[in-house]
Amino acid sequence: MSADPTPAEVFRALGDQQRLTMLAFIARNDVSCCVTQHGVCACDLQRSSGLSQPTVSHHLKILSDAGLITATKRGRWVHYALNRTGQGIARTALEQLHTP
């Protein structure tokens, strides 16, 4: 599970509009209701997406497993930030279509 995500797994994680929106929100990183300067907490995403808390948690796990975000627990909160690992896997997979 914490092994290197496959390209298919990364693309699958990216293949949902809600998750893409969450990812963009985390990338902007401009709102945090809990603690600032350390990333976005789940409650920010819950409020911005309008989804239920378990659904947000579910999506964040998928993004995290795909290496697209990092999750850091700080006290009562978990802060999420972009992780380049997944993006690199995706970009490499696309590039390799043209360099066999």
Added chain:
Amino acid sequence: MSADPTPAEVFRALGDQQRLTMLAFIARNDVSCCVTQHGVCACDLQRSSGLSQPTVSHHLKILSDAGLITATKRGRWVHYALNRTGQGIARTALEQLHTP
């Protein structure tokens, strides 16, 4: 249907191992049982994937709708080739995470 594919649609099309394998096969473009020099025909993919003919056809439609391949009918055959449109949509979506 022929409207611009959304990033989510492109990523979803890429999020299946069978389709990624087909895409790589089309990119290599080194085998064609039907006519040469014009791309890969569906029967090539059927043989290389081991999937049934309708399943191959289904996957190719998803890749085509996502702007990842082109489909050109020549006589009795349809030849498939890489299409940069979908890749561009995917790459741009990833890049824009870092340039808001």
Added chain:
DNA sequence: TGGATAGATTGAAGTTTGTCAATGTATTTA
């Protein structure tokens, strides 16, 4: 013209996914 071939479409079965309500766990604060 009739048979054969490439591929698309339809219909159905089994699996996966997205979602929420209910509940559990860890941490902070009163």
Added chain:
DNA sequence: TAAATACATTGACAAACTTCAATCTATCCA
């Protein structure tokens, strides 16, 4: 210590997806 808060987990359900067998359509060839 008790209540509150942030998040994860479980269970359930509908929708979407993957796959195949059967059938249909279009094209080529004898």
